[in-house]
Amino acid sequence: MTNHWIDIKNSDCILIMGSNAAENHPISFKYVIEAQQNGTTLISVDPRFTRTSSKADLYTALRSGSDIAFLGGMIRYILDNNLYDKDYVALYTNGSFIVDQSFDFKNGLFSGYDANAHKYDKSKWAFEKDKYGVPKMDRSLKNPRCVFQLLKKHYSRYSTKLVSTITGTSEKDLLTVYKTYAATGKTGKAGTIMYAMGWTQHTVGTQNIRTMAIIQLLLGNMGVAGGGVNALRGESNVQGSTDHCLLWHIWPGYLKTPRASDTSLTVYNDKYTPKSNDPQSANWWQNYPKYSVSLLKSFFGENANPGNEFGYSWLPKADDGKVYSWLDLFDEMYNGGIKGFFAWGQNPACSGTNANKTRAALKNLDWMVNTNIFDNETGSFWRGPGMDPATVKTEVFFLPACVSVEKEGSITNSGRWMQWRYQGPKPLGNSLSDGDIILMFGEKLKELYTKDPGVFADPILNLKWDYVTGGVYDPHKVAKEINGYFLQDVTIKGKTYAKGTLVPSFAFLQSDGSTSSANWLYCNSYTEKGNLSARRGQEDAVNKIGLYPQFAWCWPVNRRIIYNRASVDAKGNPWNPDRWVIKWTGEKWVGDVPDGGWPPLVTADGFKNPKTKHAFIMRKHGHAQIFGPGLNDGPFPEHYEPLECPVEKNFMNAQRINPTAPVYGGKADEWATCDPRYPYVGTTYRVVEHWQTGVMTRHQAWLLEMQPQMFVEMSVELGQLKGIKNGERVKVTSPRGEVVATAIVTKRFRPFKVGGGIVHQVGMPWHFGWEFPKSGKEESANLLTPSAGDPNTRIPETKAFMVNIIKI
Amino acid sequence: MSKSFLVDTTLCTACRGCQVACKQWHDLPAEETVNRGSYQNPEDLSFDTYKLVRMNEEVIGGQLRWLYFPDQCRHCLEPPCEATAGEPSAIFTDPATGAVIYTAVTKELGNIDEVIESCPYNIPRKAEDGTLAKCDMCLDRVQNGLQPACVKTCPTGAMNFGERDDILTLAKNRLAVVKKKHPQATLLDPDDIRVVFLVAYEPQMYYEFAVAANGTFDMTRQVALRRMLKPFTGLISRLL
Secondary structure: OOOOOHHHHHOOEEEEEOOOHHHHOOOHHHHHHHHHHOOOEEEEEOOEOOOOHHHOOEEEOOOOOOHHHHHHHHHHHHHHOOOOOHHHHHHHEHHHEEEOOOOOEEOOEEOOEEOOOOEEOHHHHOEOEOOOOOEOEOOOOOOOOEHHHHHHHHHOOOOHHHHHHHHOOOHHHHHHHHHHHHHHHOOOOOEEEEEOHHHHOOOOHHHHHHHHHHHHHHOOOOOOOOOOEEEOOOOOOHHHHHHOOOOOOEEHHHEEOOEOOOOOHHHHHHHHOOOOOOOOOOOHHHHHHHHHHHHHHHHHHHHOOHHHHHHHHHOOOEOOOOOOOHHHHHHHHHOOOOOEEEEEOOOHHHHOOOHHHHHHHHOOOOEEEEEEOOOOOOOOHHHOOOOOHHHOOOEEEEEEEOOHHHOOEEEEOOOOEEEEEOOOOOOOOOOEOHHHHHHHHHHHHHHHHHHOOOOOOHHHHHOOOOOEEOOEEOHHHHHHHHHOEEOOOEEEOOEEEOOOOEOOOHHHOOOOOOEOOOOHHHOOOEEOOEEHHHOEOOOOOOOOOOOOOOEOEEOOOOOOOOOHHHHEOOOOOEOOOOOOOEEEOOOOEEEOOOOOOOOOOEOOOOOEOOOOOOOOOOOOOOOEOOOOOOOOOOOOOOOOEOOOOOOOOOOOOOOOEOOOOOEOOOHHHOOOOOOOOOOEEEEEEOOOOOOOOOOOOOOOHHHHHHOOOOEEEEEHHHHHHHOOOOOOEEEEEEOOEEEEEEEEEEOOEOOEEEOOEEEOEEEEEOOOEOOEOOOOOOOOHHHOOOOEEOOOOOOEOOOOEEEEEEEO | OOEEEEEEHHHOOOOOHHHHHHHHHHOOOOOOOOOOOOOOOOOOOEOOEOOEEEEEEEEEOOEEEEEEEEEOOOOEOOOHHHHHHOOOOOEEEOOOOOOEEEOHHHHHOOOHHHHHHHOOOOOOEEOOOOOEEOOOOOHHHHHOOOOOHHHHHOOOOOEEEEEHHHHHHHHHHHHHHHHHHOOOOEEEOOOOEOEEEEEOOOHHHHOOOOOOHHHOOOOOHHHHHHHHOHHHHHHHHHHO
16 A cells, blocks of 8 residues: 555545455555545446445446456546646656657557567657666647657547446446546545455556556545545555565565676666656665665675675576566476465465366475475375375475464564564464474575585575574564664764664665675664654654554655655645645654655745756656556557457457467467357455455354355346246356356446346355365365466456356 | 343444344354344344344335444333243343343243243244343343443444433433434334334334234233233232
């Protein structure tokens, strides 16, 4: 979230699309309901009428996989009716930037497409630069090659009529939603978006969110209270684990995983440190080497020094051009290329897309270590449906982990709040915290590599591994390491910081090896002032908008609403004086921690302020990106159909699917589009009663009592068509598998009018698995889902695919 | 001062935290259920289920509505069940809170089915041995200064609990606000019961027994007779 949970209450209009917050983030509704009681309009857009929809002032449905068409229509509506915030767009976005002549869009393809490689040459999407190398801008937004004008042109095709043909949403409903939400473009009004996996899990996932980000920028909703682009994370600590490099392509703090061709630390730092020639651009990532070196110092301690590039060569590099995402790892495992596997706190046999492929892949392992609080379908895959244990060679080890309340440590919630939790009861039996397990694992590796160093023992032997107090794992030592230390006496701006003390914030980190920090974004969380994430202060900030800055700690540097420098006009006066985030007193900013302390763009007299910086400090050019030239599938979002879809062609352009989407072509990856054998759109989701694959909830009798069985929801019309009665068991099939489920025949699903025909959609939760409940008959919806993903993140497309329903 | 609840169904998201919190606090076993083509589960209240979020899909004025009704004992000001039982050691009203309490003695009542019948809200449920059970207002929590478990767990403000006067004031204020959006909104039997529901639409759309029949207490002659004799039946039971 760019904002945070409490801030939802500040919104004038809440759009919940691509998420079902009432069911999957039930506590968020504390703030949604509070906002509604204060007059906020709640809009719910979902293929199915959900518990979220039941509280909405405005509900409409769209066919799964058509969100860009829906939102692209809103962009056109905002532009056609001049509802955008002109000052905001001109001041803070790259709407004014002039795009190079090499950029073009034709037949559903942007310029630079290589049809053989399914890739773009992104250099074709560059900005025109002046003689100093600064992008040329036209703040009047009139230049025909400026981003704003190109945006207008791009979305001129997204007429409400065409959008309705694609989405199945009536034109009347589209216009009502557009009008209601676009009203937040008025200066002083704020609209927010609450989205989740309903937007991300598509072959156009990243661009779904980009489309909304463009809307938020056009309406001036970024950086303000009650605004933002707010990802509701799927677990309590998904934000934290992502910050600390859960994903293969990033190091902690969103540093880049080096490629094999990044042959030295200098090459690596040069490649990933953006350079701006604009003196007004803070270009915060210019500090990249300070963060990468501090990270290496944290990994290797005194063994890291300038002479050995701080141990850079000891870290693994990704092969150039190769991808190591979830989809790719299991594809590799399926093809026999991976022999050992740690399944840690997860259940891939049910959670991963195309679960039959995943389960088959597990057979190719020599060994698997399953670390979890319960056994699950992954650890027991060898005795699952269709498996012959005698033919499975994989040796499975189970490490019992304790549950969250039995250990001390922090979680970082969707609002970026790092919250320290004390230990409740002691771990049961032989179970251990994840920290203890990893610590012992590291110690054992060091012992083995000392005895028998083999070919490359350096990374293990040089690893700093001092997180023990009194013989056990010490979460405070890890938290301090994450924050970082001065490793020698360091003098900054005349003040000396003693060796061994904690670094006050990331502005103090150095690239010469004199500081450490295991995650620069968290530098400031655990300082000489103490563990700030353990704070529980109840006092609100001076602006009284629910920031509660003394409660826990949030990254970066306790800034509760990021991009807040865009919440004010050029002079530093809040767009909304009643609900302000920061404001300029003439000498300094007050309110939230500002996005950089530089003065406003202009002085009180209206003269350009020589010391100012552009508002979006994390962008190279200091401006929010309406035109996003860094993504793999284009600088503007474009509607493409899902890999499996119910229409013969894309009504928007000549490309049916995202031309850069990764699609897997093996025997287990079969897919079928517009195939009469699989005529219905399928989607997956969660219910409030269960959690993820249900490993933690299917064993809870009170939760199972409320949602005891796998189900498939369908419209009354489809039920009639198929002769399926409410409550009867049916079989759902896709080219990759089948699942038996109880039919819920409901008015909450409606057939869609798409491209002149009728399209039916069904939906299923993915919380079940064969191991429990004991009947063994409730299985995972992911047996049906496809092996295809987003070209930027490789998140699988589990939210839109094709199925059939069969009476049994 | 006696206690009351306001159940503001317009704020309920059917997260069913109340349903689980009730089972957890009372240590009630889960029932073996199946999916019957509805999220509502268990299907009905039972000896082991005191709180149940009833869920109903209705098209009202051309709009689909999913109506939630977190059902529970209303803790009547003059409980027909108590009067019908006529046996304070089995069913009594806690004088401090107004909680209507069933004890293990209910199984010894000679007229268990009549007690069940007497409830205008279809609440009491019977074990195999005839013992009756229902919501007890979490009397043990309330006596220790805590809110009932269902209220404590509610994230949206749908479940409220407090002094009766305060709750009635809150209910009237909320009704006035809700009426602006939903002119049909009403409070259900606020003068007769301690668990006051605020509904946005016709009460019967939520649940058949959302309000007492005809909006009043439909007493049988036997109940009326017994109520007249109440001082004596109490005396008799003590003598026995």
